[in-house]
Amino acid sequence: MSVATQSRPAMPRWWILAAGIGILLIQMAVPGYMISDRAALLKNGREITIKTVPIDPRSLFRGDYVILRYDISRIDLAGFDAPEDIREGERLNAVITPAGEGEWKAVSLSRDWPQAVANSDAVLTGHVASVYGASGSRTARMRYGIESYFVPEGEGKKLEDMVRERALSVIVAVGEDGRAAIKGLVMDGQRIYDEPLF
Amino acid sequence: MARYVEKALSDVARWAENGWIEGEGLAAIRADLVSRRSRFGLPHIFGLLGAVLLMLSALTFVAANWEEIPRLVRVAMLAGALFVSYAIVVRLYLTDHEPFGQAALLVGNGIYGASIMLVAQMYHIDGNPPDAVLTWALGVALCAAAFRASAIWVLAFALFCLWSGWVTSDTNQVQWVFPFVVFAMAVLAWWIRFTGARHLIALATTVWVVMLPFLRNGDFFPYQSLTIGAIVAGIGAAIMLARPQGDTVIDRSAPLALMYGYAVAFCGLFNLQFIDNDPTTGQFALYAVLALALSLGVLAVGRERGRGMALWVAYLGFSVEVTGIYFKTVGTLIGTSFFFFTVGAVVIFLAWLGVKLRKAQYAEAVQ
Incomplete structure (x- = not known):
């Protein structure tokens, strides 16, 4: 396959500038929307606590995370x-x-x-x-979208060991549309991790 | 194309030296060839490869390892990286360094994908991973359109294929929306005048059609892929044979139709013979003869029109077919031996016929 393109009209300067700014804004808006959407769910969703068992996989593109089973x-x-x-x-x-x-x-x-x-x-x-x-x-x-919990490198195994003899629960924020987000972790009734909004 | 232009330029130089062409004609031929020269040289290809590596570094960067940094700062870092890459893109485009501009675009779109994944990690968003890939692909496709950048088109197309493959393997069902996505990407490729896209489009479509009989709700059987493939290949062959000198978009697509149509038809026949059903000996023989005839037909057309790639695909199909038949008929030794004898005799006859035809044509051309 050749990367060559046939001759085509050069793009005017204003187009290059507009394209750069436009695409930059769109590509910033997408993760921005993900964040604001998630923050709203965490803030407004109903809190329920569900018992879980973590297992510790690792993925190249996602770093350490624990899979939570319910x-x-x-x-x-x-x-x-x-x-x-x-x-x-x-x-x-x-x-x-x-x-x-x-x-x-x-x-x-x-x-x-x-x-x-x-x-x-x-x-x-x-x-x-x-x-x-x-x-x-x-x-x-x-x-349900609450099965992965990302932790710093090496912490996944630690968390798994810690939980072996203790009860771990997840605080889940549930939106009115049924979407769920992890809001925090509870171990032996103690809230050990709180998800900050930003 | 690049190789053809270089070869043609050296031929033109030789003809000019011998005095066969000169003056305005020579200048016009040279100008035409030079204008068709690829704007992507080796340094640009290195630039693109480097950009791919930078992109991978952004993608393998893991959000959890910067737990100490407040979230807002992390988000600002992502936005900053995106801003810097687009600033570099605009600068390179404005100073007429488009190939390097495309490399910078590749980095920017890698950072865009990375920020989707990193935000998902930070907020433990664990929805449907293919959705994230689709979101990425849409942003990249938009960028390819805005900058008319072929390298970005390739990234977008690869992401759409990844998305489709992921959804298909998750659900084990035919994804009917994929052909429409491919069509939209084909329109985009045409609009940005990226001719190299044709192979990728044809390849993705071929894989999609070939997969149909294997998916759960595909009420689609090898007969259909055989028919579709044969029709597409037939149209391609007809155009190639009828218009040997044509140079329109249709003429340039005909060899692809021949090659990929053949691949689809061949996979259908292969499926009928060896995978999906249990044919009777008569049916099996019919399919085998069809597969071999199809391969030889594509070989003949490909050879006639100097299409190396179609030739190789047909050779591959021919060899696979012959090997398949061997394994299927092994044990019935006389049958196998008789079969190879027949195929061998037919092929040699065709070779002899070909030589005769070529001699006749050559004589005509010289006269």
């Missing part, structure tokens, strides 16, 4: 209130209900926004990461 992520579909034909990658709304100290249980999955949700319950929007098992005993694994 009870509400694995859903046994047998007799569960969910669409028949769940597909991998699809977006679903999960209704979760408190089941003891820091424990939550999923009670339904639906494509449309659930009607009549009890005040104590919360709705999380997630993606179906995988569906496995024979028909009749299928299990769905959901991702």
Whole structure:
């Protein structure tokens, strides 16, 4: 493949300047929007605390992070209130209900926004990461966007060791549209990490 | 193109020395050739490679390792890096250093992608990773349009392909939106006059079509890819044979249609013979003959019109087919041996026919 282009009119000076400024602003606005959107969710979302178990992977492009596992992520579909034909990658709304100290249980999955949700319950929007098992005993694994927690290099293993004998929970901010964001970590009832807004 | 121009320039110099062309004609030919010379020399290619490395360094930079720095400062650092790279881009473009300007653009777009990922890390945003790639790709495509930069087009196209591949492997379903994305990128390539894009577009489309039968909801079977590929290759071959001297966009795309159409059709036939279904011996023989005939046909057209790449792809297809048949028929030794004998005899006959035809044509040209 050649990188050569055929002869074409040169760009005028004003165009080069406008293109530079325009593209710079757009490419700054995208991460800017991500930040303000997330800050709003952390600030305004309803706080719920969910128990979790961290495991420690590492990725080249993402540095150290722990994967957080939740009870509400694995859903046994047998007799569960969910669409028949769940597909991998699809977006679903999960209704979760408190089941003891820091424990939550999923009670339904639906494509449309659930009607009549009890005040104590919360709705999380997630993606179906995988569906496995024979028909009749299928299990769905959901991702709600609160499964990764980035930590400084080397801290992932430390956190995992620390948690081995203690209970770790995540404080999650849940927006009215079902989106969820990690707001802080709680260990043995003590808030050990708070997510600053900026 | 670059090689052709250099070769033509040396030929022209030789013809001028012999006095076959001179004066205005010579000057016009030289001017035309020089105007077609690539503006990308070796230093520019090095510049682009260096930019790719800088881009990778930005992407592998990990937000968690700067935990000590307040978030706002980190965001300001990203914005600053982006600002500096675009300032350099504008300066290089204004001083007429466009190839190096494109290298700087590559760095800027790398920083743009890195800032999406770094912000995601800082805020533990763990949505759908392909969405982040798509956001990146859209920003890069916009930049390619604004600066009419071919190198940035390539980055955007690669990101769209990465996005599509990721979504497809996550969902295991046909992503119907991808052809539209490719079409939009083709329009963009045409608008920025980036001819090298054609291969990438054709390659991505080929892979997409070839993958169709393997995906869960692809009610799309090898017959369809065989038909589509054969039609595309046929159109390409017809244009190449009918208009040997043509030099429009259509004429320049015809060899690509031949080559990639052939690849799609061949994959369809290969699938029918060896992967997806269990053909009867008669069907298998029919598909095998079709695959070999198709390969030889593309070889013939490619040779006739001096298309090296189509030739190599057809050679590859031919070899794969013959190897496939060998493995399929191994054990039925007489059958295999008879088969190779037949193919060998046919190919030699074609070679003899080709030589005859060429001799006749040569005689005509000299007269």
